[in-house]
Amino acid sequence: MKFGRIGLAMLVATAFTVNVGSAAEKDPLAPRVPADQMAAAKAWKNPMKATPDNIAKGKEIFTGKGTCFTCHGNEGRGDGPAGAALDPTPRNFHNPKFPTAKTEGEMAWVIKNGSPGTGMISYVPGVISEEEMALVILFERSLATQP
């Protein structure tokens, strides 16, 4: 009896289904901004420069006042204690493809509006200011070059 390629494909498909059964990141490279707001979102330019000093300030907000770390984890790997029960899980900012797929403006849109249908709610202006958001974005994007 031969199982051949179809048998193998079914085995692979079964393994994949089991893997995605538990909570995971929802495709991190797919857009979150609604199509009709995308152009406006992408037009946002970060007023802060990605200097080591500004990235350090962004980390301070991320791990402090902003409360981002509770879900995204101290190192931004998406593994914070409050994120463990969320489905989809919080973003892991160490994904090297993330900053190419998403502009800073798209990140700003999500930080202001939340990502509908997920645990990511609005943090600006309720929790942090626009200026603090600009610094946090620099920190989050800096993580993509750190494996």
Ligand code: HEC
């Ligand atoms: C209560 C948990 C929680 C907290 C606190 C939180 N986030 Fe999130 N965040 C999430 C989840 C869950 C996602 C994934 C949403 C999705 O897949 O659409 C996410 C996604 C994101 C994204 C990715 C959006 C995209 O387009 O892929 C950014 C940027 C972000 N968060 C920034 C922040 C910042 C900045 C803070 C702090 C000011 C913060 N988050 C605090 C849960 C949280």
